[in-house]
Amino acid sequence: MNYREFAVSVAKEAGNLLMRHYGKMQKLEWKLATNFKTQVDDESDKLIRERIKENFPRHNIYSEEQDAIEQKSEYNWVIDPLDGTIPYAYGISDHFTVCVALVRNKTPILGVTYAPKRKELYVAEKGKGASCNGEKITSSLEDELNHAIIALEGGKATKFFNRKSIVPYVKNFYGNDGVVCALSSGCASVPLALVASGKMHAYVALSLEPWDMAAGVILNREVGNMVTTIYGKDWELGDESIVAANQKMHEEVMRLVRKSQQ
Secondary structure, three states: OOHHHHHHHHHHHHHHHHHHHOOOOOOEEEEEOOEEEEHHHHHHHHHHHHHHHHHOOOOEEEEOOOOOEOOOOOEEEEEEEEEOHHHHHHOOOOOOEEEEEEEEOOEEEEEEEEEOOOOEEEEEEOOOOEEEOOEEOOOOOOOOHHHOEEEEEOOOOEOOEOHHHHHHHHHHHOOOOOOOEEEOOOOOHHHHHHHHOOOOOEEEEOOOOHHHHHHHHHHHHOOOOEEEOOOOOEOOOOOOOEEEEOHHHHHHHHHHHHHHHO
């Protein structure tokens, strides 16, 4: 089984697991004061890790719910077993996914984002384009920031990041030279997929984990979008922020990002 076939297969298997438990009361385990997980997060993570170890035992594994497995390989599986735990647990939207990315050194070369409630399977492979349910996707050509619908996420509080840092960004993106609407859904992967498929115009997040972003990074790059950090650096594994949009829109978004950093 090649990398692409494997990633699609395991994402679907984990997505089916999510749907078997969807709508049922989940016991919440609070990891931080403002961050929790469910039993399904752990079950999905365990399933994916076992499949990787069975098929690619010499590869590194990085995922949200367990310690990293490091084999000194150049190949890194970067896994989010349930991105969008809040909408999944509370049923407030269909913005939740399984994300499976393969990163060579620090560059994503394969990404699968499976949104089982939406029945959308996004796949991107370096140099081979991106698709949703087997159909080629393209990003929006919109280049007017005033016409843009974006996703804007403060992200996760860490010892290095205070979530109140989002306040100047909200102020500027809703200013007179700002956007139509800035959404936050408690999920990174679905908005990133929507930007790649032209349904939204940009995604901005200040503090995320690598598994929140890796699959969405290659998905956007394979449709020609720019993907950087909030400081304008090309995104690579280890970066904690992200800005994704078509090239012209990226310039416009970064103008407000820089203004928000002053």
